[in-house]
Amino acid sequence: MTSSQAGLLTAVFLASAVEFVEAFTIVLAMGVTRGWRSALWGTAAGTGVLIVVTAVAGYALVEWLPESALQLAVGTLLLIFGLQWLRKAILRAAGLKSIHDEEEAFREERENALRASQDQRLGLDWFAFVVSFKAVVLEGLEVVFIVITFGVNADSVPLASAGAGAAGVLVLVSGAILHRPLARVPENALKFVVGLLLATFGTFWSVEGLGFVTESQASLDWPGGDAAILALLAVWGAVSYLAVLALRRTVREAV
């Protein structure tokens, strides 16, 4: 397994676990308050949409773009998208952004579900179906984005999909056993790690892809080849840590 593939598997697994935990909280709230049949149909429909989007978008990108253009376009998107995760993680670690709380999210969703009217369509509780569907699609879209961008750049969409699938199975099995929100998953720490990995690989691939603007259109070479990925990860980790320390000081001074 190459360093790109190892990074891909780690990032996709962790990102998927975080997103699936958030989707699971909402589906669980619908299931226990409005009934499992509609919540599970919404989940299945959402999962189907995500599988189709992954297959179509992944195939189209690989078939239509030359390698360096793919690295530049997809790497840049991954970088900008990953920097959102890193930015939020830094602000949360510094105390400038609220920490995501699954217990609280579950309470809110449960209260909304209890207040919503009974609307039956296609033999389903429409509120539970739509909320579950939207939760799976919206949370899953981030997973799909990471699976496609990592997968096509590392030439391993199946491996990325397997990583996401494994995280999904783990969350579902854990949730089915516990039958409550997975509040003890260290979501914010995981998001920090995923943000660092996305920023690292996004930087690596977008810079490599700049070779597309040269006459040969060949990918730009990093000094040290794939070893540069580890150096980039160390740099992103160090500067993020320093940013957290600097921002924590502003919070203390503001109090």
Add this chain to the structure above:
Amino acid sequence: MRYVKAFGRFWFDFVVGEDWRIAAGVAAVLGLGALALRAEIVSDSLLAVLIAAAIVAVVMVSVVGAGYRSPNRTEEHE
């Protein structure tokens, strides 16, 4: 037209997120990097390192700057 706008807004929020300055900074650094690459000012390897350093710098200035401008706890929107 309303749906096209909403569709565009969704994808902008999805990819770019809350701080457009980070995306703009990254795009500007990569654009300048492309120009430098075509002009063959320095070796490709050195340029790769310089571009990466510029991306890290732009992002950290943006993140820390945003934190300094608003040292208050914000709401969770996800």
